[in-house]
Amino acid sequence: MIDKAVIFNVQRFSTEDGPGIRTTVFFKGCPLKCTWCHNPEGIARKPQLMWYDVRCIGCGDCVVTCRHGALSAGESGISIDREKCEACGACADVCPAGALDLIGRTWSLEELMDEVSRDASFYKTSGGGVTLSGGEVLLQHEFAMNFMKECRKAGLHIALDTSGYVSGGIFEEAIGLADIILVDLKHFDAEKHLEYTGVPLEPILKSAKMTADAGRPVWVRTPVIPGATDSDDNIRAISRFIAGELPNCERYDILPYSNLCISKYERLGMEFIHADTPLVTQQRMEELKAVAESEGVVNVVIQGLTVRGV
């Protein structure tokens, strides 16, 4: 039995990842490479080192400690040579200020259960529970299944936040264990989907339909990315699919593009091609909401950072 997983964050008092007050467990590693990904630290499976300039006091202990010669101190602070860095975490351990952070660490099932059980009272009063998110949680499906089984035993409500890009058998087993599934439908044009996310659309639609066949409640979510997913046509196509194929869909969230992740890209040494993309206006979101509703989707919710005005 696999009782360890690489997790990059366990977020208590999560209010945005399913019903009620939740603890969201972010599993590391994702088969998708969405260009707008707001948790880029969740893409790579392996742990990664991040350096926080605002915390660093410039003591240089990390540089001395690194056995791989991956760190150097310069005018702009600490530089990480990602070719050399093995993410062993020795520098993060020695850093007095917590300026070096190893993103992703191994959690045991027991440790994770202890953490997610702590807010059980709040789950009960709010109709909340545990959300498995990522990355793509089902890349670590064996652990995820065990974890969900333990949560069920403990009476904790489970939300499975998944890309749906998972092989059929695994997906079927997983949705059988979850109380609610959060699934992203990002683009309904197969070519564009491949272009923006790096994976084909078809398996995702298949997964979505499986949730309908299984009769599991689903929340569908679409990130509204200007120039990528924000056309009326795209929202209309997704909405038609929901209205036609997903009678189990309880809610459709449209999520305006957010640029809060820019600093994460910088710290990971990754490029963010949407850095200059403007935020979506509230009015535009309302228009898209109307499009979705006109296709017969009920309970369309705008969630996120918008700009007032036009």
Place this chain on the structure above:
Amino acid sequence: MEPKNNNCGCDSVSTIWGAADNLPDRVKKLREEYFSFNTREHFRNEATAFSTGEPWDSVWSSSNWGINPEIYTFFTAIEDSLLAGAKIVKMPGEFWNEPLPVRRARFFSQVIQKHLPVQILDGEMIVGAQFNTALSKTRTQKEERRFKKLQDEWFEKAKVHNELGVGNSGAVPGHLIPNYKKALELGFKGLSGLIREEMKGRNSARKRDQLRAMLECCEAVQGFAERYAVEAEKLAGGEKDPSRRIELLEIARICRKVPWNPPDTFHEALQALWFTHMLVMAAESYPGPGVSYGRIDQYLYKYYEKSLSQGMTRGQAEELLMCYWIKGNYAYDYIGRIGNNQGINSGFGQLVTLGGCGPEGRDMTNDLTYLMLDVIESMNMLEPKPNVRIHRNTPPELMKRVCDMLAKAQGAPFLLNFDEASMRGLVWQGVDEKDVWDYAPVGCLENTMQGNDRSGTVDVNLNLAKAVELALNEGRDVATGRQLGPRTGKPGGFDTFEKFYTAFNRQLDALLDDIVGTVEIADTARAKYEPVPYLSVLVDGCMESGRDVTAGGPVNSYITVEGIAFATAVDSVAAVKKLVYEDKRISMAELVEALKSNFEGHEKTRQMLLHRAPKYGTDNDVADGLAKEINTRWTGRAFRRKTGVTGRRFRGGYLSWNYWISYAPSTAATPDGRTRGTFLSNGIGPVNGMDIKGPTANIRSVGKAGLETAPNGASHTVSLSPSLLRDPEHIDKLAAMLRGYCEQGGTALQINILDPETLRQAQKNPEEYRNLLVRVTGYNAYFVNLGREIQDEIIAREAGTI
């Protein structure tokens, strides 16, 4: 950051939300009149002094104000200027043959029946204007000398405690709930009947004197109300507006009836309540702090219901309540001249309690609860300060109303008190389980019983973090070198954590014993030489025991020690344990050196203390375990002690007023990574910015601290970003969080909604705001970890500018 303070030491209402636009004209006018202190020449409720005229007379006691160190240097000036401006009330020769309680009663009686100015403001429905006084203590020369000796003795110690950041103490008036329910039900006529009954028994001379004094006070109340009846009639005679004339005649009728007779209607009950309440402030010569109403929605309900059945509309009831609401704010005229008036910067805490449970956990919310919340929302005034009791069976409607108000106010319109945890503490203290449901908080959140309890809820304030400083410096204050505590040895000799911890505990014990001994002097002085027989009439136990309310008369009589800087102390001990003894990353020598130099040249050490040690407020079992140990140990020690003269037991609590700021410079650098001058922790909450695992973890840490041994209750503030309250779905999540607090948290909570200014401060001082979470769907980030531009964007968003 310069926080807006009320007397809980929490960020306060301040001026964030304005009055409703649709206030009735009468109320609008009265409200504006109140806020025009500088221009209302026709009426100011400033402290009026009344003296016997004897050369040794005194009208003010510094020990009453011992917990206001900011005025220590003005003590003599205040006392002298009040006395210099005092009106002389000549008392007849036989007066001086009477014992002190009778003298105090008779003087009070003379003043309220003949001298206290009587004034009715235009348009008001509830009358009774002038109540800030400085009444003669009516002591003989010999009594005065003895009193002064004790007071000087207290002040010598109090000054040192304050200067060196140990804390402060005093014999503070107010801070109790008089038995208003009984006063309404019986009237003062009925109360004097009870006193006469008691007089028939075989009583000691002391008790006979006390009862006589109390009886004189009761009877004076009738004469006092009559003066308002006469004034109302006089005004009615000259009134041109026929509807106002009718009102004034009705006011005259009511003042002839109550508070001597029990009220029947809602209007009568409110008038009776106001007279009774304002005279408490007049009798104690104290402008309101903590003179609290208790469960006002409960004991006024039967009058409300009756008047409704007799044709009063809900709107009329609301207007009467609004008129009432303005009255208590006039307490602030006491300090009007020094610019601190109108409740902008501080709160006097004439607390009203709304909602809450009854026997067997049954909910007691009624229509008056909701009506009063409406009034609170429309009036936006600081007094009376509301506290809503929340418990397992609080109805969803009330929870929704409370959360909607929190969301709308973008501030804190009230404090929340949690019944289950509060009652556990009171039962631990000794209150009978079958009575405890009827408790109510005073001042801010200090839990007491109603009508029979004086627990001196703010009499002692002790800086727990000072014990850390002393333990690491052989009992000496670091700044001055003065020996404050026992010589517990050089820290270098603490070769195990237990040795360090023992030194800490010994220092804390010594500080506690010292400050408790100091307050006992002030308490003794008040008990012997400063009786308040009028208030004693209104507090159960005084009549039966024949002891004054100041002398241990009430059924429940405690002195509360409020712990300051709890989390600072806990995190300090936890950091020493982890980094010096377990991980051995910092040597004791290095730690001591770093603290002495206020971390200058020791930044690495400071960073480790900040980032590499367990922190209280993160649901960390190690830190929380220490928190529980430290809490139960010192509060338990306090509870084992009693005063000699008044027999009052000491009990613990956590309320930091503004001391978490004012003692920051006099507390040396601490091993939690705090530099001298950085604020101490506030109430029972974690150190600023350390609750980095969010509010539920913060709440659980507080809940694990074993707070029942601090029956006073504990002030806890949780800050939330406005984005959490952006729509009904999220407001429901807040309600659920509050329900979770019932199970997991402490006794009292203030929800503080972050404003853009706070975020700007966080940009400047990221270290203090590590806990600030920004939430957008599927994404959570700590504000201080974001890039500058993104931070600006979020600030702009919260400010509503994008």
